[in-house]
Amino acid sequence: MYRLKRMLRKFGRKLGRYFWSAQNAELGRCAFSDMKRFLPSDAAPLIIDVGGHIGDSVALFKKAFPSSMIHSFEPSPQSFEKLKQNTARDSEVFLWNCAMGAVAGKKTLLQNESSGMSSFLQLGEFGWGKIEKESIVDVTTLDSFLAGHGIERVDILKSDTQGYELEVLKGAEEALRRNRIGLIYLELIFSPMYKGQPPFHQIFQHLAACNFALVSIYGIQYQRNLADWADALFVNREYFGKRER
Numbered sequence: 001m002y003r004l005k006r007m008l009r010k011f012g013r014k015l016g017r018y019f020w021s022a023q024n025a026e027l028g029r030c031a032f033s034d035m036k037r038f039l040p041s042d043a044a045p046l047i048i049d050v051g052g053h054i055g056d057s058v059a060l061f062k063k064a065f066p067s068s069m070i071h072s073f074e075p076s077p078q079s080f081e082k083l084k085q086n087t088a089r090d091s092e093v094f095l096w097n098c099a100m101g102a103v104a105g106k107k108t109l110l111q112n113e114s115s116g117m118s119s120f121l122q123l124g125e126f127g128w129g130k131i132e133k134e135s136i137v138d139v140t141t142l143d144s145f146l147a148g149h150g151i152e153r154v155d156i157l158k159s160d161t162q163g164y165e166l167e168v169l170k171g172a173e174e175a176l177r178r179n180r181i182g183l184i185y186l187e188l189i190f191s192p193m194y195k196g197q198p199p200f201h202q203i204f205q206h207l208a209a210c211n212f213a214l215v216s217i218y219g220i221q222y223q224r225n226l227a228d229w230a231d232a233l234f235v236n237r238e239y240f241g242k243r244e245r
Helices: 002-023 031-035 056-064 077-087 142-148 165-170 173-177 200-209 237-244
Strands: 046-050 069-073 093-096 105-112 131-140 154-159 181-189 212-223 226-236
Touching: 031 056, 031 181, 031 212, 031 226, 046 056, 046 142, 056 069, 056 077, 056 154, 077 093, 131 142, 142 154, 142 173, 154 165, 165 181, 165 200, 181 200, 181 212, 200 212, 226 237
Parallel strands: 046 069, 046 154, 069 093, 154 181
Antiparallel strands: 105 131, 181 226, 212 226
16 A cells, blocks of 8 residues: 555656646746736736847737737837838837937947848957948937836837947846836847957846846757857846735
8 A cells, every 4th residue: 555655646747747747838938928927918017128120029029919009119220211111000109219228328220231230339350240320319218218208107118229238238227126127138249249348147137136037949040059048037036926916
């Protein structure tokens, strides 16, 4: 009987692990599905889309959260025109032809022939494309934007700024300190894609110090048999606690 009970307990533990892993099998496969774990299915989240490019991220957010309100920022004049065209039908998408950074002012945007590679930073060893034009663009900070528009809380902050993510986060110091941002979805660059870009662990440490925990890393891309870049989702620990209760 003892041997039978031990076998049953062992089988029960295995079965429990199986159901636990099956329940969580999809976690980490899709960032937008994972965002829905923290936002109710009928949510109308406020989303800040930094580095809107031509509207691809807006389309993905609208598919995941049809009732969302999105503020999309894109500094490139050419990409901004395409962004306007691609989002013209949605009245809840607000467009801003400027960048976000640590301080407000103006900066020189290095516009790449591959528009998705345009950045404030010079191309590094793993970068590609060719700089076709330099444009002086406006830069604001997330803190000043939120204050100027009376926005108390951001459900999702997305940043895809080609090596400039840490500067965007530094410009959101007050919002981060006051736990006013729920989820952060951004690009992590592992390779020397741009000169002067912060190492990815510095971004991780910065977010950890601001009360954020890593949910998952998605779609790691490789170059020369090395990790090149990926997207990552972070959740504010206070936000997570509220959703868990």
